[in-house]
Amino acid sequence: MTTSRGRHYTGLQQIAIIANSGLTLRRTCNAIARTIAKALDMNGCRVLLLDGKKEYLTTLGAYGLSDLYLRKGPLDARKSLPEALKGNITVVTNAPTDERVQHQEVAESQNVLFIAATPIVPGDNTIGQLRVYSKETRTLSDAEEDFLKASAHLCALVLDRAKLVQFKDQIQKAGMGARASALSQIAPRQLQPTEFAHESEAEFANLLDFYKIEWLYEPRSFPLAWNGSGISQMFTPDFYLPELDMYVELTTMKQSLITHKNRKVRRLREQYPGINIRLLTKNDFMKLLSKYGYGPLGESKVEGVGRVLYSQTQIQRRVRALSRKISHDYAGEKLVLIGVLKGVLCFMSDLMQHISVPVNVDYMDISQYSGAGEVVKITRDLDSPIVGRHVLMVEDIVDTGMTLNYLMSHLAAHKPASLRVCSLLDRPARRLVNAKLDYVGFEIPDEFVVGYGLDYLGEYRNLPFIGILKRELGGRRTNAHQES
Numbered sequence: 001m002t003t004s005r006g007r008h009y010t011g012l013q014q015i016a017i018i019a020n021s022g023l024t025l026r027r028t029c030n031a032i033a034r035t036i037a038k039a040l041d042m043n044g045c046r047v048l049l050l051d052g053k054k055e056y057l058t059t060l061g062a063y064g065l066s067d068l069y070l071r072k073g074p075l076d077a078r079k080s081l082p083e084a085l086k087g088n089i090t091v092v093t094n095a096p097t098d099e100r101v102q103h104q105e106v107a108e109s110q111n112v113l114f115i116a117a118t119p120i121v122p123g124d125n126t127i128g129q130l131r132v133y134s135k136e137t138r139t140l141s142d143a144e145e146d147f148l149k150a151s152a153h154l155c156a157l158v159l160d161r162a163k164l165v166q167f168k169d170q171i172q173k174a175g176m177g178a179r180a181s182a183l184s185q186i187a188p189r190q191l192q193p194t195e196f197a198h199e200s201e202a203e204f205a206n207l208l209d210f211y212k213i214e215w216l217y218e219p220r221s222f223p224l225a226w227n228g229s230g231i232s233q234m235f236t237p238d239f240y241l242p243e244l245d246m247y248v249e250l251t252t253m254k255q256s257l258i259t260h261k262n263r264k265v266r267r268l269r270e271q272y273p274g275i276n277i278r279l280l281t282k283n284d285f286m287k288l289l290s291k292y293g294y295g296p297l298g299e300s301k302v303e304g305v306g307r308v309l310y311s312q313t314q315i316q317r318r319v320r321a322l323s324r325k326i327s328h329d330y331a332g333e334k335l336v337l338i339g340v341l342k343g344v345l346c347f348m349s350d351l352m353q354h355i356s357v358p359v360n361v362d363y364m365d366i367s368q369y370s371g372a373g374e375v376v377k378i379t380r381d382l383d384s385p386i387v388g389r390h391v392l393m394v395e396d397i398v399d400t401g402m403t404l405n406y407l408m409s410h411l412a413a414h415k416p417a418s419l420r421v422c423s424l425l426d427r428p429a430r431r432l433v434n435a436k437l438d439y440v441g442f443e444i445p446d447e448f449v450v451g452y453g454l455d456y457l458g459e460y461r462n463l464p465f466i467g468i469l470k471r472e473l474g475g476r477r478t479n480a481h482q483e484s
């Protein structure tokens with residue numbers, strides 16, 4: 001008879017061997033999950049990865065759990081055993097009724113009663129969770145807890161190494177001659193967990209990544225038909241896009257496939273009326289993107305834009321947070337917002353809509369000259385006096401700081417009660433004149449950006465995201481008579 005200590009020892013030994021066996025990440029995690037479940041006498045186990053924004057958990061590998069349980073829907077990191085990301089082991093003894101379980105009804109139907117979870121923490125940053133499951137009422141002894149924690153440490157090593165392997169692959173793909181800047185762009189900030197079933201899915205995911213649209217791969221299976229008590233037909237859409245609350249099933253133009261998939265989608269809509277699902281070809285998807293304001297119709301990426309720096313959603317979130325901060329700081333006061341045309345148009349319009357104190361809005365227009373003499377010339381001044389008013393100067397981007405510096409002294413001469421600056425973007429790398437910024441949306445790297453009001457030679461202002469212009473276009477910027 002083996003003691004529990006003996007089983008734990010053998011378990012850890014097996015995990016070490018699996019970790020070093022060179023299997024794919026998925027298979028490694030599946031094998032580790034199996035080993036852990038056996039060593040702890042559990043019905044199931046799974047290794048979960050947290051995404052970079054710490055919003056969703058994705059399954060890397062699992063053992064002993066039904067497909068329905070594994071794909072029961074997006075796992076929200078804030079709703080599914082949130083304490084388990086913080087530090088210690090979290091134990092749930094009655095999953096179907098426990099508030100901390102996100103999909104209680106699935107736990108019930110799949111007979112999951114007991115769950116224990118522990119974080120996976122390489123270094124000091126939590127990147128995932130290890131969970132074990134049982135159908136029976138039970139507890140975890142101290143020795144079992146120690147085993148689970150030790151297993152999580154080994155998983156941390158496995159995931160960290162997988163990240164390095166992916167990085168190495170990417171470098172190789174980029175070619176030996178890849179420049180340092182190119183390398184820093186592809187350096188993984190996080191592990192990519194997904195093994196796609198088809199090349200078109202990988203392509204689609206790439207496109208979503210380019211536009212910084214969040215996605216989850218096959219997070220939910222929908223039972224469509226039953227046969228007695230069993231499920232006879234199930235449908236797992238390819239992607240879920242949380243920002244659009246939309247499931248996407250990709251398809252090719254092949255008519256036979258479309259008919260078959262259409263039938264499934266129709267069924268799903270009938271049985272799950274609250275679910276938003278789209279059957280899309282790549283072309284359809286491009287059209288849809290353009291409807292949401294991404295990219296010109298029919299082209300895969302915006303011509304000239306190398307990559308998206310901030311997505312529409314990220315910008316909107318940040319702008320709202322700035323508005324809240326401003327509303328709080330100016331509580332009980334009236335505020336004059338002064339923008340500089342034209343780059344500030346989008347930012348100003350979004351910012352003011354979320355400010356809760358009374359505001360007046362005014363604009364100035366300027367032209368910038370190269371060469372000696374004055375750098376900035378005011379071509380349109382304020383409509384109303386600002387004497388004794390609280391003034392917030394709103395800028396799209398502060399680069400060298402020359403424009404801001406000039407305008408601030410111009411405005412200060414009009415004796416406002418207070419004068420502060422809010423800039424959506426701050427690029428400190430090229431600063432020539434010191435400028436104090438009171439509110440900043442994002443600090444950006446030394447790259448030329450366009451979109452959300454910002455232009456290159458008058459174009460790109462209408463993009464709803466902020467993108468980095470390809471080097472050959474924006475790398476060398478002339479100051480002569482540029483639009484502002």
Ligand code: IMP
Pocket residue numbers: 343395396397398399400401402403404447448449450454455456483484
């Ligand atoms: P500064 O006087 O050098 O701080 O430049 C400020 C102005 O230059 C901004 O208000 C923008 O109109 C323009 N600008 C600077 N950097 C960029 C950029 O990356 N994209 C678009 N416009 C820019």
Ligand code: MG
Pocket residue numbers: 340341342343344395396397484
């Ligand atoms: Mg400007």
